[in-house]
Amino acid sequence: MNDQSRLLPNGRILRYTFGERLMHWCAGVSYLYLLLTGLAFWSPWLFWLAVALGGGTISRELHPWAGLLFVAATIWMYRTWSSQMRESEADKQWWRDLPHYIKNEDDRVPKVGRFNGGQKFLFWGFFWCGLLLLLSGLILWFPQYVPWSLRFLRYFAVVVHPITALLTIALFMIHLYMGLAVEGGALHSIVRGDVSQAWARAFHRLWYEKVLSESTARK
Amino acid sequence: MSQVSNQIRRISGHAGSVPGEDFSRDYDVCKLIDTTTCIGCKACEVACLEWNGYSFSETTFDNSYQTMPETSWNYWNLIKFNEHEREDGSMQLLMRKDQCMHCEEPGCLAACPADGAIVQYANGIVDFQQDHCIGCGYCITGCPFNIPKFSPTARKVFKCTLCNDRVTQGLEPACIKSCPTGCLHFGSKTDMKDLAENRAAQLREHSGFANAGVYDPAGVGGTHVIYVLHDATNPEAYGGLPKNPTIPLTVQLWKTPLKWLGNLAIIGGLAGLAIHYLRFGPKSEESHDSPAQGEKR
Numbered sequence: 001m002n003d004q005s006r007l008l009p010n011g012r013i014l015r016y017t018f019g020e021r022l023m024h025w026c027a028g029v030s031y032l033y034l035l036l037t038g039l040a041f042w043s044p045w046l047f048w049l050a051v052a053l054g055g056g057t058i059s060r061e062l063h064p065w066a067g068l069l070f071v072a073a074t075i076w077m078y079r080t081w082s083s084q085m086r087e088s089e090a091d092k093q094w095w096r097d098l099p100h101y102i103k104n105e106d107d108r109v110p111k112v113g114r115f116n117g118g119q120k121f122l123f124w125g126f127f128w129c130g131l132l133l134l135l136s137g138l139i140l141w142f143p144q145y146v147p148w149s150l151r152f153l154r155y156f157a158v159v160v161h162p163i164t165a166l167l168t169i170a171l172f173m174i175h176l177y178m179g180l181a182v183e184g185g186a187l188h189s190i191v192r193g194d195v196s197q198a199w200a201r202a203f204h205r206l207w208y209e210k211v212l213s214e215s216t217a218r219k
Numbered sequence: 220m221s222q223v224s225n226q227i228r229r230i231s232g233h234a235g236s237v238p239g240e241d242f243s244r245d246y247d248v249c250k251l252i253d254t255t256t257c258i259g260c261k262a263c264e265v266a267c268l269e270w271n272g273y274s275f276s277e278t279t280f281d282n283s284y285q286t287m288p289e290t291s292w293n294y295w296n297l298i299k300f301n302e303h304e305r306e307d308g309s310m311q312l313l314m315r316k317d318q319c320m321h322c323e324e325p326g327c328l329a330a331c332p333a334d335g336a337i338v339q340y341a342n343g344i345v346d347f348q349q350d351h352c353i354g355c356g357y358c359i360t361g362c363p364f365n366i367p368k369f370s371p372t373a374r375k376v377f378k379c380t381l382c383n384d385r386v387t388q389g390l391e392p393a394c395i396k397s398c399p400t401g402c403l404h405f406g407s408k409t410d411m412k413d414l415a416e417n418r419a420a421q422l423r424e425h426s427g428f429a430n431a432g433v434y435d436p437a438g439v440g441g442t443h444v445i446y447v448l449h450d451a452t453n454p455e456a457y458g459g460l461p462k463n464p465t466i467p468l469t470v471q472l473w474k475t476p477l478k479w480l481g482n483l484a485i486i487g488g489l490a491g492l493a494i495h496y497l498r499f500g501p502k503s504e505e506s507h508d509s510p511a512q513g514e515k516r
Contacts, residue, residue, distance in 0.1 A: 041332040042478070043478065043482070044332070044334060047332070050353075055353075056332075057352075060353040060354055102499070104499045104503070140357075143357075144359060144369035144371075148365045148459075151360070151467075154360040155360065155468070156469065157360075158330070158360055158467075159477065162477060162481065169485060170484070173485075173489065173492060177492045182496075182501050182502050183502050184502075196504075198504045202503075202504040
């Protein structure tokens, strides 16, 4: 996807292509299922989640398959986005100005490109936690095939899986909160793909300027 | 399976004394395995299969009496043979009937996430309820004795029940009934412990087994299956009986401190986000310098 076609005829800007949106929702839907069934196995107080989703047995059978779907979507994201997720100098400044960002003093936050430092952190957080969840999850999927002499692998998996899952829950809660409550227009962008010029200018100024300059250069 | 005991206290409309009245006995049950009088005949294995309705499994040959390496989902009772070389170079054939130990603090039960899938009865029997089991296999990781086994067809986990169905009817477990040498005993924990200690003392004093002793590991709160060993200082020699079994450390971490920390973190996180929204609210596209103004930063 080059940026030349990002300025749409109606004046809005294409933020996420159809492929990116599809990829995001493959990850999102599978993660939501993994979260709900995983929480059911995490605490007896939440076991009703598994019951509501078709019973404990079905939840246990499908949780690993949903995990594979999530990993596939994560690999897809890695191939699509990893080159745009490298931390830049501007991102380092963004982290230093994080208190301003949190307090919505956005005029005191440095201009950022298509993704800000927080979004890049979310991406790499999910990527590395996803890797650890996959490795520990494969052991938990087939504990009966782990020989007794290698039982330390199971002992490792039963703590690594919930710890990494809790880390992704922290990332997920912030991601959901930002997308649904804080940045109006973000949800629309990941569903239909487009954002207003004002939105792009406000939250991703460098990217906005790049899109504009490339579209004017073409004229 | 029945979850009530059948000991009678009162009988309605009954003349005279109640049968069993004032008869006191310890309620918890215990199986005692005296490895020093076991001859490795495997009658207990067959009795276990017969009572629980499983057919004989295919055996493997490894140049010893060992017929298969470990218990399986449909083979709950297996004698472990070890041709043990003593310090003086002589050979000692160690035989130990391996099955669920029915721990007082069961690691399987601690690790299990499914409501009601593992039950510990008041008499100490730990039993799996396959109709509640979700087949996750966490019990396999929780057990320090390598006992719960996954059935690939039922997709649930099975193990020795200590013949809970027989015990609730006042019968001894099937393995006990079949033992021809009397190396297997069944009764209250106190009685079995006494019997075991007496036997161990006898072995120490009269049979030259200076290290003879009783295996009733404290790390899992004691077990409702106990052993008399010729050498209690080296239980590992008896087909890998762990010296100091405990619920694996990571399972304990996961089930207690991590659970509390995680729950607090999730609730704290949700509260933090709610407070942020109340205090700062959504971001505005307008709060930025308008396009007409000059560039900042």
